[in-house]
Amino acid sequence: MDRELIAYLDERFGRIDGRLDRMEARLDRMEERLDRVEKRLDGVEDRLDRMEKRFDGMEERLTQAEQQIGGLREELHQTRILMEHQSNNTRQLAEGIIGTNERLDSFKDEMSLQFEHVRGLINPPYSDLNRRLKILESWRERSERDPVELVRERFGTPKGST
Numbered sequence: 001m002d003r004e005l006i007a008y009l010d011e012r013f014g015r016i017d018g019r020l021d022r023m024e025a026r027l028d029r030m031e032e033r034l035d036r037v038e039k040r041l042d043g044v045e046d047r048l049d050r051m052e053k054r055f056d057g058m059e060e061r062l063t064q065a066e067q068q069i070g071g072l073r074e075e076l077h078q079t080r081i082l083m084e085h086q087s088n089n090t091r092q093l094a095e096g097i098i099g100t101n102e103r104l105d106s107f108k109d110e111m112s113l114q115f116e117h118v119r120g121l122i123n124p125p126y127s128d129l130n131r132r133l134k135i136l137e138s139w140r141e142r143s144e145r146d147p148v149e150l151v152r153e154r155f156g157t158p159k160g161s162t
Contacts, residue, residue: 142150
């Protein structure tokens with residue numbers, strides 16, 4: 001072979017070797033980068049696994065919270081029903097009290113009329129009894145005392161007598 005050809009081929013192979021060396025270096029750097037990316041991806045994967053576990057825990061807590069909310073809704077519904085029932089009971093109680101008050105007022109009026117009637121029946125005999133008692137008391141007083149003294153008290157002593 002010719003020297004020129006050998007030199008040319010050496011130069012060409014040298015350039016090719018240089019290129020291959022650079023490419024190999026680039027590949028090594030790319031491999032290092034890929035290793036770093038792979039490590040990062042592993043870290044991301046670990047974080048995703050942890051997040052997935054947390055999410056599962058959150059889903060479980062969310063389900064429990066939804067169940068509690070459902071229970072609270074049912075309790076609220078039952079409470080509303082009880083309050084409506086109590087409101088109806090209160091209304092019935094108020095109506096009963098009003099009815100009782102009306103009956104009491106009617107009873108009071110009736111009793112007042114009856115008491116007035118009884119007083120009307122009692123007053124005439126009492127006033128007559130009172131008049132009769134006064135007559136008896138004055139008779140007794142007169143019968144126990146000296147009649148002359150009574151006349152003097154009532155009419156006074158006559159003029160000229162001592």
